[in-house]
Amino acid sequence: DTGVSQDPRHKITKRGQNVTFRCDPISEHNRLYWYRQTLGQGPEFLTYFQNEAQLEKSRLLSDRFSAERPKGSFSTLEIQRTEQGDSAMYLCASRPLGSNTEAFFGQGTRLTVV
Amino acid sequence: SQQGEEDPQALSIQEGENATMNCSYKTSINNLQWYRQNSGRGLVHLILIRSNEREKHSGRLRVTLDTSKKSSSLLITASRAADTASYFCATDSSSNTGKLIFGQGTTLQVKP
Numbered sequence: 453d454t455g456v457s458q459d460p461r462h463k464i465t466k467r468g469q470n471v472t473f474r475c476d477p478i479s480e481h482n483r484l485y486w487y488r489q490t491l492g493q494g495p496e497f498l499t500y501f502q503n504e505a506q507l508e509k510s511r512l513l514s515d516r517f518s519a520e521r522p523k524g525s526f527s528t529l530e531i532q533r534t535e536q537g538d539s540a541m542y543l544c545a546s547r548p549l550g551s552n553t554e555a556f557f558g559q560g561t562r563l564t565v566v
Numbered sequence: 567s568q569q570g571e572e573d574p575q576a577l578s579i580q581e582g583e584n585a586t587m588n589c590s591y592k593t594s595i596n597n598l599q600w601y602r603q604n605s606g607r608g609l610v611h612l613i614l615i616r617s618n619e620r621e622k623h624s625g626r627l628r629v630t631l632d633t634s635k636k637s638s639s640l641l642i643t644a645s646r647a648a649d650t651a652s653y654f655c656a657t658d659s660s661s662n663t664g665k666l667i668f669g670q671g672t673t674l675q676v677k678p
Contacts, residue, residue: 483664554599
């Protein structure tokens with residue numbers, strides 16, 4: 453499978469716990485993105501990596517959120533001290549460099565905070 | 567924050583009919599893209615139209631772009647039950663990041 457993969461697909465956690473999600477992009481894609489999607493809404497941009505450098509973070513990304521992309525390959529998104537409002541689908545996407553290219557999305561990780 | 571709005575929010579049609587969805591956006595763009603999402607799944611890219619293009623076709627899909635009105639439309643012709651999904655427009659702005667800003671989406675139901 454040469455697509456974008458995310459793990460886990462589903463995560464249920466208790467409020468206050470930490471969670472970490474993983475994204476494996478398409479290997480030749482330099483650019484990697486995290487988005488968050490709540491029910492009935494479109495995806496909202498969270499953060500962007502070009503290779504291993506995190507070049508942009510949304511104001512939605514509070515200090516409880518941290519993302520990494522060591523070695524410019526897979527990426528992790530960690531949420532500390534989860535809150536019920538963090539419940540959402542977290543989507544990862546990758547794109548090659550250059551303008552006018554499509555994004556390839558993973559299947560997402562659905563987080564439920566109880 | 568969402569870039570723009572999509573209209574209608576929900577659309578229900580019979581198989582064989584055409585479906586038209588509209589998208590408006592606010593800032594200048596490099597391109598506009600349409601994506602499809604089946605319930606609870608990731609997004610699948612459908613079509614990309616560049617800012618200097620006015621119309622593009624792909625199979626049963628036809629996309630138009632009017633940069634003077636900052637709007638786009640997606641037409642699905644001869645719809646099938648399998649087209650039932652949510653459809654999102656996304657703008658790729660003139661920045662260098664390539665981040666996409668999505669609309670709220672149109673939920674399409676095609677009845678067999």
